[in-house]
Amino acid sequence: MRNQSGEAYAASKYREYMVKEACTLTEFINKQMSGISRNKLKDILRGHGVTVDYKLVTRHDFQLVPGNVVRITRHRRNTELINKWVRVVYEDKDIIVIEKAAGILSMAVSAKQFCIKTVLDQYFERRHFKCHAHCVHRLDKDTSGLMIYAKSIEAAQIMQDDWKGRVFDRRYCAVLVGEMEQEGGTVRSYLTDRKLITVSSPVDDGGKLAVTHYHRLRTGNGFTLAEMRLETGRKNQIRVHMQDVGYPVVGDPKYGLEGMYVPNPLGRLCLHAYRLFFYHPITGQRMEFETPIPGQFEMLINEQ
16 A cells, blocks of 8 residues: 555644634634534643644634644544553654653563553554554653654654754753742753763763753742753753752652652652654654643642
8 A cells, every 4th residue: 555645644634724814723713613612622622633833732822823824633632542651742654742641661671561662552553554663762751741753763763863953942841849049050961871870970071961951930839840951862861950950850769969858749750841843854844842831730839
């Protein structure tokens, strides 16, 4: 059977519209879908079924301007893959972008170990796709958020061989222990991966250079909600660098300050990869994806 082109595949999955006049996303969808019910509209937005200029949007009051391209899925995504560990954000014939839950490995480290790749391979098999999930990059087991998997070795190698050139904005949000006084900053250090822990050094000791830019978003209740932008992608980089500046990630049992108890009120590591912007490995198209900051993170900051 001949493979579908990217355009044909997208057409079978989406309805695509060009915005001609300013309005809210709700108003636009109602007009294009002939008075869709309010509940159905909420389901589509919650199910990550709408993108604006190829960027995921979940807010019903999002303001559209002339020239925006709106894509609406023909089917609810969560009917395609119902799994507590994975949510499909975007898919075409070459790649799949997913939102990973905390508590599952990106890739198995031993034979027959359950991981995201297992979930995706089973998903492809059920749909009779002749492909497998190829892990392009990884998130720590206890970190949630956006990831790219390729459907071919070719697409995976293109992304991996030119990761810095392909991925142009990757950001995380985290809840940190303590109320950060500074607005933000940059951490540069050399990280060495030892057997059980990653060690940070301010001088070149043979480790790999790691650079993290961080920015305080909000503080409250003894915590800080912060954003991190990575220039490099080293193992445990954010967790180690936030320890370096004196504000470890909430729920981190490994990288707390010496003698300091790191609280874990949510029963998880409070680190989430919420933004992933890259150039498509095959088409070269600019791809932009964001997920909302987890509501639990906001609650920790706002609790009185």
